[in-house]
Amino acid sequence: xxxxxxxxxxxxxxxxxxxxxxxxxxxxxxxxxxxxxxxxxxxxxxxxxxxxxxxxxxxxxxxxxxxxxxxxxxxxxxxxxxxxxxxxxxxxxxxxxxxxxxxxxxxxxxxxxxxxxxxxxxxxxxxxxxxxxxxxxxxxxxxxxxxxxxxxxxxxxxxxxxxxxxxxxxxxxxxxxxxxxxxxxxxxxxxxxxxxxxxxxxxxxxx
Numbered sequence: 001x002x003x004x005x006x007x008x009x010x011x012x013x014x015x016x017x018x019x020x021x022x023x024x025x026x027x028x029x030x031x032x033x034x035x036x037x038x039x040x041x042x043x044x045x046x047x048x049x050x051x052x053x054x055x056x057x058x059x060x061x062x063x064x065x066x067x068x069x070x071x072x073x074x075x076x077x078x079x080x081x082x083x084x085x086x087x088x089x090x091x092x093x094x095x096x097x098x099x100x101x102x103x104x105x106x107x108x109x110x111x112x113x114x115x116x117x118x119x120x121x122x123x124x125x126x127x128x129x130x131x132x133x134x135x136x137x138x139x140x141x142x143x144x145x146x147x148x149x150x151x152x153x154x155x156x157x158x159x160x161x162x163x164x165x166x167x168x169x170x171x172x173x174x175x176x177x178x179x180x181x182x183x184x185x186x187x188x189x190x191x192x193x194x195x196x197x198x199x200x201x202x203x204x205x206x207x
Contacts, residue, residue: 028137030157030194034148037133039095039126042111047093047124053152055091056185058178060122061134062094063104063142064114066201067166072143073118075168078160082121085182094122097134099206104142105129131205141200145178149185156181158196 028035034057038048049057060078063069072078082092096111098104106114111125128134137146137157147156161174181191 028146028154028157030154032154033152034146034154035136037136039128039133041124041126042108042115043124044108045124047126049148050152052091052148054150055089056085056150056182057148058085058090058092058182059137059146059148060092060094061139061142061144061203062096062125063098063201063204064106064118065103066142068200069142071166071168072160072171073120075171076119077171078143079119079121081176081179086121086123088186090182090186092122093124093126094120095126095128095133095139097128097131097139098204099131100129102204102206103201104204129206131203131207134203134205139198139203141198142203143200144198144203147178147181147185147191155185155191156194157198159198159200162196164199 034049036048036050038046040046064073069078086092096104096106111127114120115122115125126133133139139146143160145156145158145160146154149155156177158177160178161171161176163170163174177193177196180193184191
């Protein structure tokens with residue numbers, strides 16, 4: 001009986017160790033395989049990043065209440081990018097890492113309502129309320145954009161463009177890093193600018 005009890009404790013410890021290790025992978029790094037994750041969408045579908053190999057993937061950290069995010073959605077700029085590139089086969093995943101009861105966190109009905117109001121064209125809106133995915137990708141702001149190539153390699157991380165402001169009028173004047181990187185990938189080229197400093201609101205992590 002004592003042996004069975006010890007064996008059970010040992011089994012639990014091993015399972016815990018394996019689980020912990022699986023959640024402490026190396027952080028995202030340009031030029032290396034994008035860290036694995038699985039997240040549930042507002043529609044209830046599970047998205048596994050490993051299963052999207054063979055496609056270009058955009059990860060967009062989002063908080064609809066952030067004025068920097070509002071700039072790109074109220075102007076229609078983000079939706080235009082989403083539609084242009086999803087029509088070309090790109091998978092666009094908007095990720096919310098806001099913890100429950102913090103700014104930007106919504107229940108599924110509210111998420112769907114806002115997506116509808118903005119006529120957003122992302123492939124899916126993913127919920128990361130524990131913040132695990134945001135932290136392993138070192139996502140700092142909303143928006144913060146990451147691009148993964150067809151081989152599963154992280155090839156861009158940073159700002160959407162080069163003008164840090166909440167002024168809609170600046171969008172036309174800005175150099176859009178995300179658009180440029182996607183155009184390069186789709187034409188078979190390497191991404192010329194792979195990193196930039198993201199700007200926006202801080203992500204409202206759980207801790």
